[in-house]
Amino acid sequence: LAKTTQPISMDSYEGQEVNITCSHNNIATNDYITWYQQFPSQGPRFIIQGYKTKVTNEVASLFIPADRKSSTLSLPRVSLSDTAVYYCLVAVRNAGNMLTFGGGTRLMVKP
Amino acid sequence: KAGVTQTPRYLIKTRGQQVTLSCSPISGHRSVSWYQQTPGQGLQFLFEYFSETQRNKGNFPGRFSGRQFSNSRSEMNVSTLELGDSALYLCASSASANTGELFFGEGSRLTVL
Numbered sequence: 001l002a003k004t005t006q007p008i009s010m011d012s013y014e015g016q017e018v019n020i021t022c023s024h025n026n027i028a029t030n031d032y033i034t035w036y037q038q039f040p041s042q043g044p045r046f047i048i049q050g051y052k053t054k055v056t057n058e059v060a061s062l063f064i065p066a067d068r069k070s071s072t073l074s075l076p077r078v079s080l081s082d083t084a085v086y087y088c089l090v091a092v093r094n095a096g097n098m099l100t101f102g103g104g105t106r107l108m109v110k111p
Numbered sequence: 112k113a114g115v116t117q118t119p120r121y122l123i124k125t126r127g128q129q130v131t132l133s134c135s136p137i138s139g140h141r142s143v144s145w146y147q148q149t150p151g152q153g154l155q156f157l158f159e160y161f162s163e164t165q166r167n168k169g170n171f172p173g174r175f176s177g178r179q180f181s182n183s184r185s186e187m188n189v190s191t192l193e194l195g196d197s198a199l200y201l202c203a204s205s206a207s208a209n210t211g212e213l214f215f216g217e218g219s220r221l222t223v224l
Contacts, residue, residue, distance in 0.1 A: 034212060043115070043201050043215030044154070087154060089213075099144065099167075101154040 004088050004102035011108045018075045020105050022088035025069055033064060033071045034089040037082075038104070044087060048073070075107075083109045113138065115216035117202050123222045129190040132219045136183050136204030143185040144213065145177060148199040157200075160185055189221075197223045 005023040012018045024033065032051050036044035048055060050062040050071070061074040075082060088102040116135040124130050136143050144159040144167075156169040160179035177187040183204075189196055199220050203213035 036213075036215075041217070043203070043217050044213075046212055046214065049212055099156050099159070101146075101156075103153045 004090055004100055006086075006088060006102040006105045008103065009106040009108070011110065012078055013110050014079055015077050018078050018082075018107060018109075020073045020075075020086055020088075020107070021070055022073070022102050023070045024088070024090050024102075027068050027090055031068075031090050033062065033068075035060070035062065035071075035073045036087045036089060036101075038085045038087065047086075078107075078109045080109050080111060083107060115202060115204050115214055117200075117216035117219050119219055120217065121220050121222075123224060124192050125224050126192055126194060128192050129188060130192060130221060131186055131188045132200055132202075132221075134185045134187075134202030134204075134216060136185070136202075137214055140204035140206050140214070141183055142205045142207060143179055143183065144203050144205075145185070145187050146201040146203065147171075148201055148218070149197075154201070157187065192223045194223050197221060 003025055032049055034049040035047045037047050038044040048057055048060045048062045050064050052064050052068060055062045063072040085104045085106050087104045090100050115137055118133045134143055142161045145157040147155045147157055157171055157175055158165055158177050159167045163179045174190045177185060179185045199218040201215050201218045203215045205213050
């Protein structure tokens, strides 16, 4: 079962690029890595998902090295509205394994 | 397309009581999973259901149980409530099992007095 570890908090300024790294030791071969954003009093919202190398969508990029023991969420040019908690999640394909979230990274974007 | 709906949004119970929370997934989604979120423990996986079958269960005592109906709606129940059960309970649905692409509801905030 993969365990996921993230920094507790990060600060940034508007317009900067933010990179949040998640460590997932013992990740199984078939695990995907998924990232979520959560605002207060709301459920987490899906941002991006990847299996290996790099994935990019309209809001973020996800970088996964060859050993897949970590992943980095990259948010380009953050704005104040990106202030939120970001979670990584290791998903598994095999039955009998459970979904494991990281502890969450609280991102504060300052003007 | 309607999102994941959880009811009730807020509730207050006392120790020893039991509570049932409901989750209606996105139409067409067959997988429903439940999570407990507390400030100290973060997001903790409770269980996952797919086509009315529990596929996975997290490390929670037997007081926590759930079920899924044929229309994919799900309920979770907590019996003999303890103060430590106070939390935000989140439900998520997905189109298939074993995927991290989850769609969450806004949660049911339970306070145990």
